[in-house]
Amino acid sequence: VITEAETLPLPLVPMDLSMPRPRYRARPAALAVGLVVTVIMLLRLFAGGVVGLGDEGDGHPVTCSIGVAEPGGPGHVHPVWPSHHWYGETCGTAGHPHPSTELWLLWPVKILTSAVSGGGLDLRLLGVLCSLLVGLLCAGLVLALGGPVRVRAFVAVGVGMVFADCAFADYFVSPYAEPAALLGTAAILVSLIVIWRRGHTTVPSLAWICGLLLFTIGAKAQTAGYLVPTVVGILAVPYRGILPPPERHGRVGWCGRRWPALVALALTGTMAAVYVGGQLGRADDESMRAMAYAELLPHDHIPAAHLRTLGLDTPASTAIPYDPATGLPNPAYEGLHSRISWYRIALFYGVHPLRAGSLLGRGVAAAADVRADHLGSYPPGSGRRAYAEENRIPLYTWVFAIFRWAHWLMAAEWIMLALAGLLVIKHEFLPRWSRVYGHLALWLAAAAPIHLALEALTAGSREPTRHMACAAFLTAVGLPVLATCVFLLFLSLRTLTRRGSHARRAGAV
Amino acid sequence: MRGASPAVLAAAVLLTGCAAPHRFAGTVPSILMRPGACHRLAELAELDATSDVAPPVPCSSPHRSETFALVRLPAILSLTARRPDFAGRLAGDVCAAPTNRYLRSYLGADDLDRHWGVDVWLKLPTRSEWRRGLRLGRCDLVLGLAGHSSAPELTHPLHGALRRADSADIRHCRGRVEHVTCDRPHIAEEVGGWTGIVGGTYPGMAAATRQLDEQCWRNAERYTGGAVDRLPVRPTANPLSVAQWRKGVRSTSCWLINKDGHRTRGTLRAGLTKDVSL
Numbered sequence: 031v032i033t034e035a036e037t038l039p040l041p042l043v044p045m046d047l048s049m050p051r052p053r054y055r056a057r058p059a060a061l062a063v064g065l066v067v068t069v070i071m072l073l074r075l076f077a078g079g080v081v082g083l084g085d086e087g088d089g090h091p092v093t094c095s096i097g098v099a100e101p102g103g104p105g106h107v108h109p110v111w112p113s114h115h116w117y118g119e120t121c122g123t124a125g126h127p128h129p130s131t132e133l134w135l136l137w138p139v140k141i142l143t144s145a146v147s148g149g150g151l152d153l154r155l156l157g158v159l160c161s162l163l164v165g166l167l168c169a170g171l172v173l174a175l176g177g178p179v180r181v182r183a184f185v186a187v188g189v190g191m192v193f194a195d196c197a198f199a200d201y202f203v204s205p206y207a208e209p210a211a212l213l214g215t216a217a218i219l220v221s222l223i224v225i226w227r228r229g230h231t232t233v234p235s236l237a238w239i240c241g242l243l244l245f246t247i248g249a250k251a252q253t254a255g256y257l258v259p260t261v262v263g264i265l266a267v268p269y270r271g272i273l274p275p276p277e278r279h280g281r282v283g284w285c286g287r288r289w290p291a292l293v294a295l296a297l298t299g300t301m302a303a304v305y306v307g308g309q310l311g312r313a314d315d316e317s318m319r320a321m322a323y324a325e326l327l328p329h330d331h332i333p334a335a336h337l338r339t340l341g342l343d344t345p346a347s348t349a350i351p352y353d354p355a356t357g358l359p360n361p362a363y364e365g366l367h368s369r370i371s372w373y374r375i376a377l378f379y380g381v382h383p384l385r386a387g388s389l390l391g392r393g394v395a396a397a398a399d400v401r402a403d404h405l406g407s408y409p410p411g412s413g414r415r416a417y418a419e420e421n422r423i424p425l426y427t428w429v430f431a432i433f434r435w436a437h438w439l440m441a442a443e444w445i446m447l448a449l450a451g452l453l454v455i456k457h458e459f460l461p462r463w464s465r466v467y468g469h470l471a472l473w474l475a476a477a478a479p480i481h482l483a484l485e486a487l488t489a490g491s492r493e494p495t496r497h498m499a500c501a502a503f504l505t506a507v508g509l510p511v512l513a514t515c516v517f518l519l520f521l522s523l524r525t526l527t528r529r530g531s532h533a534r535r536a537g538a539v
Numbered sequence: 540m541r542g543a544s545p546a547v548l549a550a551a552v553l554l555t556g557c558a559a560p561h562r563f564a565g566t567v568p569s570i571l572m573r574p575g576a577c578h579r580l581a582e583l584a585e586l587d588a589t590s591d592v593a594p595p596v597p598c599s600s601p602h603r604s605e606t607f608a609l610v611r612l613p614a615i616l617s618l619t620a621r622r623p624d625f626a627g628r629l630a631g632d633v634c635a636a637p638t639n640r641y642l643r644s645y646l647g648a649d650d651l652d653r654h655w656g657v658d659v660w661l662k663l664p665t666r667s668e669w670r671r672g673l674r675l676g677r678c679d680l681v682l683g684l685a686g687h688s689s690a691p692e693l694t695h696p697l698h699g700a701l702r703r704a705d706s707a708d709i710r711h712c713r714g715r716v717e718h719v720t721c722d723r724p725h726i727a728e729e730v731g732g733w734t735g736i737v738g739g740t741y742p743g744m745a746a747a748t749r750q751l752d753e754q755c756w757r758n759a760e761r762y763t764g765g766a767v768d769r770l771p772v773r774p775t776a777n778p779l780s781v782a783q784w785r786k787g788v789r790s791t792s793c794w795l796i797n798k799d800g801h802r803t804r805g806t807l808r809a810g811l812t813k814d815v816s817l
Contacts, residue, residue, distance in 0.1 A: 117593035
């Protein structure tokens with residue numbers, strides 16, 4: 031028997047999910063979370079001897095710019111790099127200078143090293159600096175996120191533990207550009223959360239987000255993939271600040287309420303395109319050939335036909351830059367340089383979805399590997415063998431062991447993130463602050479696969495696991511966010527059920 | 540956050556300068572490099588780089604390469620608008636002529652000396668020099684890797700090195716099977732000079748061996764400054780079989796083999812000077 035109460039529409043008011051009331055204020059909690067995460071980072075990097083990541087030459091293009099040289103090989107991490115004077119084309123990628131925002135972290139560290147020990151580069155100081163920045167970002171997350179402090183702290187500590195995990199923390203004592211890319215990624219998230227929570231953008235907030243985007247792209251060009259979800263995330267909220275737009279309706283009104291964001295995004299997109307174009311142009315020789323020959327040839331069942339589609343009609347003769355017999359230049363190879371382009375490669379994968387799927391599948395497998403096991407974690411003289419890996423905090427590494435077992439679970443996580451994010455945003459009864467978590471989940475669900483696809487397309491055939499560090503990082507950050515979204519949906523479901531029960535009892539009475 | 544934004548953005552603009560790579564001053568154009576110049580090339584990236592415009596260093600200081608010839612590049616390379624980025628592969632062809640003509644005299648070798656473990660590397664002009672039309676190749680001498688991850692360092696010039704006492708690191712020796720430089724443990728050292736058979740017919744294995752050993756002994760006597768009988772070594776020529784003879788082989792190599800088979804380091808070459816005379 032259906033009672034009258036059950037047929038009545040539920041009241042359209044947001045639920046109070048903050049029950050029981052939060053006992054902690056946000057600022058002390060932020061301070062506590064920041065401190066705890068910083069201490070955890072410092073302890074895991076330095077207690078019991080410093081750990082980091084060895085370099086097999088990829089750190090050279092960036093670190094040579096500040097006049098240092100690696101003292102050893104990739105089997106061990108070398109915390110102190112001595113000064114070295116690089117001349118001419120010996121510094122950079124194949125002789126080309128390699129601008130990177132990682133230098134924003136390395137320059138202060140070099141100045142500090144000079145002050146402390148007289149010269150060179152002490153990567154341990156980079157570890158200390160990054161630990162502080164990670165703590166700041168986690169504290170910022172607590173302040174920026176909405177809802178009960180316990181929920182904010184859970185997400186912030188969850189993100190902090192991603193940084194502290196042995197899959198990512200080692201980068202902070204390494205010469206690679208990943209520290210800037212990972213910190214930039216987290217900073218973009220904090221800035222976006224601020225505008226999502228406020229429900230509008232301002233000129234400073236737009237400047238922050240665009241600046242951080244450029245910083246992150248400057249460290250790792252493939253993070254240009256973040257532009258797609260960020261554009262959607264910024265345009266999801268209107269502009270409100272100095273010079274507010276006139277009130278209009280329709281599409282003109284929609285654009286009018288977002289014109290500063292549209293201008294800022296257009297500028298950011300242009301600058302990013304110029305930088306990424308320059309980076310890809312420098313990497314042409316190596317990366318495009320790697321794409322065509324190291325990626326397509328071994329994994330394709332009709333490589334000759336597909337190479338012809340790319341404009342490479344004689345795979346055997348065009349693959350080698352020199353004549354193996356004489357060592358003289360191979361004219362076919364020189365011709366290949368003018369025929370192949372990133373546009374053609376992208377177009378090829380666009381019209382060959384099976385090849386693109388296969389490429390992405392290998393990208394997901396590389397991201398699931400999460401740890402670059404061809405690089406050592408311990409310094410020489412630590413008593414550890416070369417290439418030994420540390421396992422101080424392997425929390426997310428354990429989760430990724432499941433992803434390694436079944437790669438599709440990683441894609442499943444992205445899909446669940448997207449679904450949970452949509453449900454949280456569209457759920458009419460959830461309080462306004464909870465939508466921030468929905469936006470966050472959606473951003474991560476979009477950014478991770480787009481970035482992974484760009485990495486797989488441009489750099490995935492060489493050292494794929496290390497190149498997928500940001501994609502793995504986004505996937506790992508998605509786990510506490512997904513847990514929070516599911517928790518919010520569960521609470522809303524429970525509250526709805528209780529209301530239904532109350533309504534039924536009231537009807538019975 | 541709003542209050543801090545202008546300061547942070549200003550700092551970011553200032554820091555942008557840091558993101559641009561630093562260019563190091565003090566380079567020396569490729570055209571100014573001269574034979575006999577030594578090059579530090581301490582890092583693998585410098586050794587592998589297509590060009591090198593670092594200022595030369597004194598040959599008495601640690602270095603890894605020494606220029607022994609400058610060559611005009613062949614037309615197939617000169618006409619290329621883009622500079623090739625694989626100079627290492629070109630060294631054998633581009634530096635062949637100076638290697639065949641000058642290398643032994645550059646090293647100070649006479650007919651009794653056999654050099655070993657010296658590689659010829661090629662450096663090309665920088666991209667900007669190439670655009671300005673410079674087509675000069677620099678042929679450098681670099682010690683072979685010999686199991687090291689990078690080329691061994693030198694602290695003396697290779698010019699006239701075979702006339703000096705510290706030449707063991709470029710002389711040819713061997714262990715039981717492996718070929719090494721004489722500064723490494725070995726059981727035999729090669730002696731140069733002619734060790735072969737003249738005449739129109741093969742004299743038979745026993746006669747050939749006797750003839751070769753006699754020539755080897757004479758060469759060894761000159762090599763050791765007349766001390767071969769007093770040294771714990773046995774001059775031995777590699778055999779020359781009838782099959783080799785039929786293929787046109789008329790000479791073989793001569794070795795000073797340690798009598799008790801123990802391993803030694805260094806060279807038995809006599810008449811070397813200890814004066815590096817830099």
